[in-house]
Amino acid sequence: MPSRRSQLQRSPLTAALFAALLVPASGSLFAQDVNADQDTPASTQAKNLDRVTVTGSLIPQTAVETFTPVTVISAEDIQARGFTSVTDVLQQSSFATGSIQGSQTSASFTQGAETISMFGLAPGYTKYLINGRPMADYPALYNGSDTFNNISGIPVDLVERIEILPGGQSSLYGSDAIAGVVNIILRKNMDGASISVRGGTYTDGGGDSGRITAATGFSTATGRLNGVVGAQYENSEPIWGYQRDITKQFYRNGTSAPIASRDWLVHSPFTSYNFMDPNNCANVTDAFAGTVDFRSRAGFGDYCGSFMTPGYRTLKNGKDSLQLYSHATFDLNDNHQLYADVLFSKEEVKYHIGSNYTWWGTGVEWGYFYDPDLDDLLNLQRAFAPEDMGVGGFENSMEKNKTESWHVTLGSEGRLGASNWDYDAGLTSTHYKLDEQGFARLAGPINDYFQEHVLGPQLGWDPYYDNYPVFQPDYAAFYTLMSPEDFRSFTGYTSSKSKTTNNTLRLQFTNGELFKLPGGDAGVALAAEAGKEKWDYKPDARFATGDIWGTTSVDGGGQRDRYAAIGELRLPVFEPLTVSLSGRYDRFEPKGGEAVSDSTYSLGVEYRPVESFMFRGKYGTAFKAPTLADQFQAASGYYSFVPDYYRCQQLGFDPVNIDKCPGTFSNRQFFGTTGGSSDLxxxxxxxxxxGFVWAPLPQLSLTADYFHWDIRNEVGQQNASGLALREMRCRTGEPGYDITSPVCVDALSKITRDGLERITQIYTPKVNEAQELLDAVNVSANYVWNIGTYGELLFRGSYTNNIKHEFVAFEGDETIDLIRNPGWSSDPKSKANASVTWKTGNWSTTAYANRIGHTPNYRARVVETYDDPLAGKLDPFTTYNLSVSYTPLEALNLSVSISNLFNDMPQEDRTYPGSSGAPYNSSQYSIFGRAIYFEGRYAFGRK
Incomplete structure (x- = not known):
């Protein structure tokens, strides 16, 4: 390939930025060698630059700083800061201010997947690239509704760098690039071979992990074929709730006394709890590790239960994963090169949704039954204990997600003859397969078992309503443990299979020297894309037939063709001023649906009044097309639980005291329905x-950028709990809730109640009406300090603050302030991180801090205001990592890193009630605690 090196002497601004990028934070042996004398400051090593393509532009250029504020996290940063995965890197970014569902969110639709929320926007609003090409969508739907990317299966040890580009970027990257773009760049060359071995553990227990990575570069004798191949294998154990003090039992320091779980309960809608055990719980006291006993709840009655059941769920997933990666190039001649990228990932993630979801009751099959001896309608509710499951306990009922994904790109690049035009023609194919193996209670066998062993034969129908079956249960048999054989007789596993595929052909022409302008060479890039997308979700057939007890699933599938045309023009108008223009046209043609097309554009400006200072700005448009799930998700049902705020309010329990409301209303099971729409x-x-970039010294750079979004026509599934809460406020006429307003009319129309005024069904469709306004600011700093014989210090910091975030659910509704209304958002207003690296001789040490700003406490989130006496904000939460790296030999690097050095936990939130088994905001905070990792890396061929 012809050399395209530019020997321009860059400004102090460029030197300062490159110093921050090139100074290694640790002795990573996968990193490329920097051929420079160790005594030479990095700022002087970075002045002669190649033209490179950076995220945010298609045109190669020598400038590091442009109108697009790109944050670069290198492989050395990842190791030095104690990050354990690509997910860890991105979730600790200062841009990731939003709440997310993950491993700590029990029974979510995608508990086995990992993602982030940039600036508090939806996870699906971020575009993810691998080596500049879009990742495959995860086959399952976030929150049962939204398409997103799972960032779990990327080999962190094979990452060269991660580039984060905040803000709307659709004019170059198309749909989904609303919050920003994340480009994960894997290694493309390497001298020799390397192997690394890493092991770690959490000091509070659980989460033991081991990882091994091997990689080697290769080249033929002629030098025409070059590349790198690598593999990473990792195994990690789960963390269980009982391994952390805050989650092992019901909360003891809350606004109410702890309430033991109702593990063996007989309940009536008229007489509340009925205690029917002749042995006073003696036959079940061994359950849940001997913690079940006779319990009494004032105002309700007696039952058998435990305070320790919250601990029987996983907080961190267990994982077994393998990734294989290869990049290769072959020079056909001086002007043309073939290239290939292949990334394969295979994972098995295991987790447990918890004892709260592992139970049986008569309500699902019969509603209530009539006991003639008591002359009452009753329900039986029975939890399954680890002792029912045999040796291993709850590990015998773990859920498993098995995934396989491919990301393959084949292409050719080079120069057209003797011209200044470069081309890149490539085909990218992504495939993602998911097999969700869910623990299931089999509807027929489980009901038959309890009818045979407890209920007895049906004796007719009740004398009052002629609607409820009559049973005379053997209550002594109900209050007993069962054998593992009995438990296995009515349980098993479901297998729901889903997949996504995306094949894209892309052709791009680039000319970095189109014509001369006073400020330099103008550049242009022109590209065209054509592709086909498919999504298919096939739940286990037994969900549709009702053979799985108490559970349904989401299904659907569709495909569409996609076409796009992209153009970018870079104009150095004169020495201080550069203007960039870009535009894109996208068209989506779904099979069996209406076509959707969108045009986007952007205008970027860079202005350098002096060498060390640059103003930058950008204005444009962005879009997100309806996803295949939005369009083709089948009308499907699901079971869930929701507080019946209206009935509880009638009984004198407002949302703050919802835990004191009878269980039939405070935790009301309902049947929900949702589905896609071709009209979206x-x-x-x-x-x-x-913003601006300022380099007052060659070793120092400062950046500050302000971002604004005005988002319209958002697609999303309505929230069932939010609908129930709004319905109550509309029915009771609370201030600000006019029953004739659009939001009230909508809420009342989507909730169905029975003759006893109990919620039975909730319709939560996808709608295309919401609007958001968001303003945020990001500030960053990098400073390199050469301290002579004592080595070198590198300081880095990044701070993000969401200044404004407003939301309107429906046209005509009042604007909701997501920053100041804690009932709608628990996101922090700010997030920051900072690190300092000291490198001297063979040693490198890095201290890293990550800070999450104030978040609302539980009380504020429930009452949706800070005016309540108990409502308030939690203190900022900061964790610290420390790593030490030592290179005794050129070929050997040894390191130890400690995540959460001081084993800090989120501030205790005493506004949670005693009924809570997880009294912290799991969508924002981690309670994993301190982790210690030891790692050794060896490079073969070095001495």
Whole structure:
């Protein structure tokens, strides 16, 4: 390939930025060698630059700083800061201010997947690239409704760098690039071979892990074939709730006394709890490790239960994963090169949704039954204990997600003859397969078992309603443990299979020297794409037939063709001023649906009044097309639980005291329905950013950028709990809730109640009406300090603050302030991180801090205001990592890293009630605690 090196002497601003990028934070043996004398400051090593393509532009250029504020996290940063995975890197980014569902969110639709929320926007609003090409969508739906990317299966030890580009970027990257773009760049060359071995554990227990990575570069004798191949294998154990003090039992320091779980309960809608055990719980006291006993709840009655059942769920998933990666190039001649990228990932993630979801009751099959001896309608409710399951306990009922994904790109790049035009033609194919193996209670066998062993034969129908079956149960048999054989007789596993595929052919032409302008060479890039997307979700057939007890599933599938045309023009108008223009047209043609097309554009400006200072700004539009799930998700049902706020309010229990409301209303099971729609339109947005880069010294750079989003026509599934809460406020006429307003009319129309005014069904469709306004600012700093014989210090910091975030659910509704209304958002207003690396001789040490700003406490989230006496904000939460790296030999590097050095836990939130088994905001905070990792890396061929 012809050399395209530019020997321009860059400004102090460029030197300072490159110093921050090139100074190694640890002795990573996978990193490329920097051929420079150790005594030479990094700032002087970075002045002669190649033209490179950076995220945010298609045109190669020598400038590091442009109108797009790209944050770069290198492989050395990842190791030095104690990050354990790509997910860890991105979730600790200062841009990741939003709440997310993950391993700590029991029974979510995608508990086995990992993602982030940039600036508090939906996870699906971030575009993810691997080596510049879009990742495959995860086959399951976030929150049962939204398409997103699982960032779990990427080999962190094979990452060269991660580039984060905040703000709307659809004019170059198309749909989904609303919050920003994350480009994960894997290694493309390497001298020799390397192997690394890493092991770690959490000091509070659980989560033991081991990882081994091997990689080697290769080249033929002629030098025409070059590349790298690598593999990473990792195994980690789960963390269980009982391994952490805050989650092992019901909360003891809350606004109410702890309430033991109702593990063996006989309940009536008229007489509340009925205690029917002639042995006073003696036959079940061994359950849950001997913690079940006779319990009494004032105002309700007696039952058998435990305070320790919250501990029987996983907080961190167990994982067994393998990734294989290869990049290769072959020079056909001086002007043309073939290239290939292949990334394969295979994972098995295991977790447990918890004892709260592992139970049986008569309500699902019969509603209530009539006991003639008591002349009452009753329900039986029975939890399954680890002792029912045999040796291993709850590990015998773990859920498993098995995934396989491929990301393959084949192509050719080079130069057209003797011209200045470069081309890149490539085909990218992504495939993602998911097999969700869910623990299931089999409807027929489980009901037959309890009818045979407890209920007895049906004796007719009740004398009052002629609707409820009559049973005379053997209550002594109900209050007993069962054998593992009996438990296995009515349980098993479901297998729901889903997949996504995306094949894209892309052709791009680039000319970095189109014509001369006073400020330099103008550049242009023109590209065209054509592709086909498919999504298919096939739940286990037994969900549809009702053979799985108490559970349904989401299904659907569809495909569409996609076409796009992209153009970018970079104009150095004169020495201080550069203007960039880009535009894109996308068209989606779904099979069996209406076509959707969108046009987006952007205008970027860079202005350098002096060498060390640059103003930058951008204005443009962005969009997110309806996903295949939005369009083709089948009308499907699901079971869930929701507080019946209206009935509880009638009984004198407001949302703050919902835990004191009778269980039949405070935790009401309902049947929900949702589905896709071919009438949905694209989300559209106006986006702009403005900021500056300042390098007052060659070793120092400062950046500040302001971002704005005006988002319209958002697609989303309505929240059932939110609908129930709004319905109560509309029915009771609370201030601000006019029953004739659009939001009230909507809420009342989507909730169905029976003759006793109890919630039975909730319709939570996808809608295309919400709007968001968001303003945020990001500030960062990098400083390199050469301290002579004592080595070198590198300081880095990044701070993000969401200044404004407003939301309107329906046209005509009042605007909701997501920053100041804690009932709608628990996101922190700010997030920051900082690190300092000291490198001297063979040693490198890094201290890293990550800070989450104030978040609302539980009381504020429930009452949706800070005016309540108990409502307030939790203190900022900061964790610290420390790593030490030592290179005794050129070929050997040894390191130890400690995550959460001081074993800090989120501030105790005493506004949680005693009925809570997880009194912390799991969508924002981790309670994993301190982890210690030891790692050794060896490079073969070095001495």
């Amino acid at each position: 339109e694209s989300l559209t947005a106006d986006v702009w950013s403005a």
